[in-house]
Every structure is written in structure tokens, then in C-alpha cells.
Amino acid sequence: MTGISTEKSNPTTVEPPVRPLSRNQDFIVLWVGQAISSLGSAISSVSFVLLTLAITGSAARAGLVASVGAITALACRLPAGLLADHFDRRRIMIAADLGRASALGSLVIAGIVGQVTFSHILLAAALEAALSSCFQPAEIAALRHVVAREQLTQAAARNESRMHFATLVGPALGGMLFGVGRMVPFLVDAVSYLMSAVGLTLIKRPLQNGRERTSQRDRGFVSAGLRWLWRERFVRGAVLWFAGVTFVFQSIGLVCVMLAERHGASPAATGLLFSITSAGGLMGALAAPRLVARFRPRTLISAFGWVAATVTPLLAVANSAYLIGLIGAVAFFLGPAANASIVGYILTSADPAIQGRVSSAVHFVGGSLLPVAPAFAGAMIQWIDVVPTVLLYSSILIALAAFATIARSLGVRHDERHHN
Template sequence: MTAVPLSRNRNYTLLWGSQAVSEVGFNASLIAFPLVVLAVTGSPAASGVVLAADAIAQLVVGLPGGALVDRWDRRRVMLWCEAVQAVSLVSLALALWQGSASLPHMVFVAAVMGACRALFEPAEDATLPSVVPDSQLATAVAMNSARSSVGQMAGTALGGFLVALGRWVPFAVDAFTHVVAFVGLCFLRVAPRPVTRAPMRHLGREMLDGLRWVWQRPEMRATAVCAVVLNLFFSAYYLVIIVLAQGRGVPSSEIGVMAAMLGVGGVVGALIAPHLVSRLSPHVCIAGVFWALTLLAPMAVFVHNGYLMGALFAGMALLAPTANTTISTHQLLLTPDSMRGRLSGVMNVVVGTAAALGPALGGVLVELLPGSGAVLLCAGGIAIVTVMVTVNPVLRAYPRKDVMA
């Protein structure tokens, strides 16, 4: 029997559509946050504190969040996350409108947003295999990646415009998008699953079970280690490129295009990912993005035009969805439903930690080395991990999706 296309899968379109709206609002408020904090407090350091609160909350809640998602009703987790974010954002929008917003209030809202994402993302990831058949899981994962890229591009562009209308406007719009997402998720229908009533003191053990599950599976361990190193060096590389572009006198408008082209490459890559995954071996799908980065990253030394650098960024992002689709599909199919929340929580924390440390590394490199030297050092780090991926016997024997299913 032929599976219903994803476009006609009611539950998947509800989940995808509700989060497409929510991600636009989230990215709009994310780009607005440092601008608004700076306007309210006059302190660039305060802007950093607010953004750090979001990132720290996401990392701190990541592991326990994944364990809780495996205990609780995942649809309710997603509904509560949307509701809590909407309420917190409304409180901030009202405070800004009345001129009474404070730094602690903004830090609190940022932390709430980070914590809710740390719960929502494992809940959505773990729910996905219950919403689509195994044969369409790779396509669903790729479409979710495209959704994130589109949300980032649209939300980032919208955020600056909304701030110009009023400091409170981006957060009011974000709150509205969470309300829309909440309503959409109310109509989502997922097969019921057992809800665990274990004492909270067992939560630490359950978190360790999630860590152990990832570590004891060689292909998960190998992909996690390589993803950490790649994210660390690429996050550093991204910051180095922005600083280098500013130093070369590249206009801010061109720098904005550079950043946007990462999203463009991600969207195009997500659209072609299902076709590449079905035609190429898993090892080629995974190694492809590493080799693309290795070949393209050093070219930034010779590129002085923001638009050309944007084209390089698009090329770097093009194959990332194919690798992510290959890895995520394999992990979801291999992992039992009772562990999928913890799997997502562990991977989010591991990769998120590397992405958070990367800009700090990039800042140090910019201080210690000339721009070209910092670029080449980051490119060298990416090249080293590319060799690791290419020769690693576990990744070379990575199982195909049809074998896993």
C-alpha cells in the first residue's frame, strides 16, 4: 500500500505548519533582543547577558528535558511550551510598551525561551516517527530542516523591521505566532503512549541512560564527535569571516547578504536532501558536507566581496541537510520510542555546546592572529575532522536507511 504524501498527511502538515509560523516569530524576537536590550539599558554587555541566558538555559535543560519528554505526553509538552512562551513574551511586550521593562525581566524571558526550546525540540523529534511512516521519515527530517532555514531568513529580516515600529512589537508578534502554533497543535493527533510515573529522583539515572545509549552505539558516538569538532571550528570560522569582512570595509548590507546566503543554501540543500539520501551511500552523504567545507573554507582568504562570500556560504550549507537527514533518520529508526526524547536531548546539548564555544574560539583567534591566519587555522581544523570522517571505519560502514527500516 502506497503511503499518503506528506503534503496530504494531516498530522504532519499541522506539526510542520505550526512550527513554521512559530520559528519566524522566534527568529524575529531573537534578532530584536540585543537591539532592544541595548536601547533600554545602554549596555552592550547586557545584550550579551540576555543572549547568554537563552543559550545557557537551553544547555542546562537539555539533558533533563529529554528524559522528561520520554516520561510525559509529548503533545502536551509541546502545547505547554508554546503556551508558556506566549505568556512570557506578552509580559515583556507589555512591559516595553509601558516603558517599565528591566534587565532581570528580559533575562528571565530569554531563559524561559531557551528552556522551552530544550523541551520542545526533543518532544517534536520523538513525535515525528509517530506522525510519518518510516519510508517518509528522511523526507520529513529534510523538510523540517528547510522549515528552520526559511524561518531563520524570514524572521531575521522581519525582526529588524518590527523593532523600527516599536521595541515591544517583535515580542508581541512572536507571542502571536506561539498562540497560532498552540492552536495548530491542539488539532494534532498522535497515538497514545504510556506515561511514566517514576519518582523524580530517578531522573538522573534516566539521563545517564540516554548518554549511555548514544555512547554505546559506535555510529552515534562517531557522528557526535565529528559534529562537535565541525561545529566548533565552523562557528569560530563564521565569526572570523564577519570580523574579517568588516576589517576589509565590506558594507553592512553585503554582510547581511552573506549571513542570509547560509539560509538560502540550507533551504536548497533541504529540498534536494531526500533525493541525495536515496541515491548515495550514507558515508558519502555524511562526508560530502565535510569535504565541501574543507574545499570552500580557505577560499575566503582571497574573497573581498560580500556577495561572493555569500555564494561561498551557500555552497558550504548546501550539503549539510543531506548529512543531517542521513544521521537523524538513522538515529530515530534505531532508537526505541521510549528513548527518543533522551536521544534528541543528548545530541542537542552536545552539538549546542560546540556551537556556543565556537564564537569564543573565533574571538580569541581574531585577537591572536591576522585575519587570513585565523581563517586558515579554522579551515585546517575542519580539514582534520574531514580526514577523520573519510577514513573512519564505523562511518564507512554506516548502515543504509532501507537496511535500518
């Protein structure tokens, strides 16, 4: 990690030239590699639950695997940002890919010899979550070195599509592959990480330069990203707003399942519900590059907030799983553009020397409520029933939409925007 690298030998790295993203070879290689990796991760995420259920028969243990992964990822976010700023980002990402491939590969080998244990599943899930947390800030910070500064928001918008495509296709594909063989999904995910690692070696531009390395001694340690976030009025307001929205959307999935069951939906129909919702997010991700080029961040954030707040109460009267899925698709449509506008602002505003820590701080704060979201939803359903819970979440979304509309912190000046 600390040896001689390409980045160290290029202390005066030239700004990437402005060219169409579709003709930027380094961006395409990075995008394709991470699209494959994201799909593999989505495939194995559902397979961890299925495998745990298959060998233990315990829903509680299956939930524990998911919880351990989420808590591990949250705990590793801030240190991972420091790692991304102080060491060779390319090597960090390759090491993370190889580590994740090894963790899943060990599970595959154990499955082949019939020695899979719950402890092994738990360890593999935790390692994958920890290494994914190390990979993410390094990749986000590296984007600034492969794309021209004025194209960063557009690049962030295009990155949204790969995540939503993985969310749409991955779980269903994971279930199908698990039906073929319990270890097949994990083998596919391990191979996807190896492909990602190979792709990273093909990127020609350095992903970090010497000036970043020498200046970071004066930038503080883990807290530097949090301090920058708190000083930046727009980012502070946007991330706190997004934390609230993410909490609602992560919670309301369980509510949708309960509503679908009340209307007699089959397991297949319930699964299709989430596919329809994910399709809305994917369509929004495909539209995101045009939307971020045309509208201000505040406009996109407010529009996303009000659309979600308007359609969510309709869940209380929806009478089929497919209608519930359609409501979710509408609610999610503007999410990718709103998220890309925030990420693009951060990439163009934060000092390159602390990009990794800023990215980690944003994801840490934005996802800080995720571990408690499903438990909160379950408690509310148990206490006040499903429909009142829908109305409670609708009220939260209305409050968040109002905040996005009136908060002065979200009013980014025109000269702070960076268009393609």
C-alpha cells in the same frame, strides 16, 4: 501533565500508515505549526539584542543576553529529554508554547507601559530558551508517531527547510519589525507560539503510547540517552563529528564580519552576507529529501565535510561581503542532508521509550562547544589575526572531513538505511 491523556488510552497504537508526506495531515499540521514558530523565534532572537542595546546602550549586556540563552538551553537539554519520555508529549509541547508566549507577552506589556528592564529581558530570554529545550525532544520523538517508520528520514529532511527558511528570513524581518515598534517582534513571536499550540491540538494521532510509558521504568533516567548514543557506533561518530563542524561554523561568523569590514562593507552588505549564506542552506534543505533518498549517510557526511573544507580557505582571499556570503552558501549546501541522514537514522533505530532522551543527548553533545565558539573566535582574531584564523578553521575542517572519510564508525550498512 500526569493526568489522563489520549496516549495512555492507546497502549497498542497502530503504526502510522505509509502515505505521501504531502497528504499526511498530521505531519503537515506539525510541520506548518513549527515553521511558523521557528520564524517567530528567529524574529525575536535578533530583537532581544536590539532591545538590550536600545535600553542599556551596552554591547556587553547584549552579548550576555545571548550567552544566557545559549547556556540555559544547554543546561536544560538532558532533563528535557527525560520529561519527553515520561510525560504526555502533546501536553509538554503545548505547555512550552504557552509558557513562551507568556514570557514574551509579559515583555510586550512591560514595553507598552514603559517599564522594560534589563533583568526582565534576561529572564524572558532564559525562559524562552529553557522552554524551547523542553519542546524540541518532545517534537522529535512525536514525529515517529505521525510518520511511517520508513519515511522518517524523508520527514527529517523536510524539517530542515523550515529551520533554514526561518534563519534566512527571520533576522531581517525582525530588524524591520523592530523599526516599526520595539515590541512588535516579540508580539509576533508570542502569536506564533499560540498558533503552534493550536496546531498541536489538531493532530489526530497520539504522540506517545502506553507501551512506551510502562517500559521506561527499566530504561534509566537522564543518562539513558547518553548511554544509547555511546553504544551506537555510527551515532557516536556522527555526533562527535557534527560537534566539531558546528563549533567551526558558529565561530567563523565573527571572522566573516571582520573580513567584510576590512573590505569596506557597509552594515547592510554585512547583513546581506549572512542572507546569502542562509539561502545556500535553504536550497540545500529543499534538495535534502532527494539527497537522503539517494545517498548513504556516510557519503553525505563526507561530501559535506570536504566541500566545507575546500571552500573555507577561499575566505582568506575573498574581497567582498557578497563573495564571502557565496562561499558560505556553498559550504552550507549539503549540511541539511547530512543532518537529516543522522536524525533519520536515530529516529528509526532508537527505542521509542527513550526517543526524547536520545534526542536531547544528541543535541547536548552536538552543541556542547557552542557556548565557547564565539569567544574562541574572538581570541584567535586578537591573537593571530583574521586570515590565520581562517586557515586554522580550514585545518580543523580538513581533519573532520578526513575523519568522516576513514572512520569505520560512519560506515552504516545498507540494511541499516531506511528509505522512503
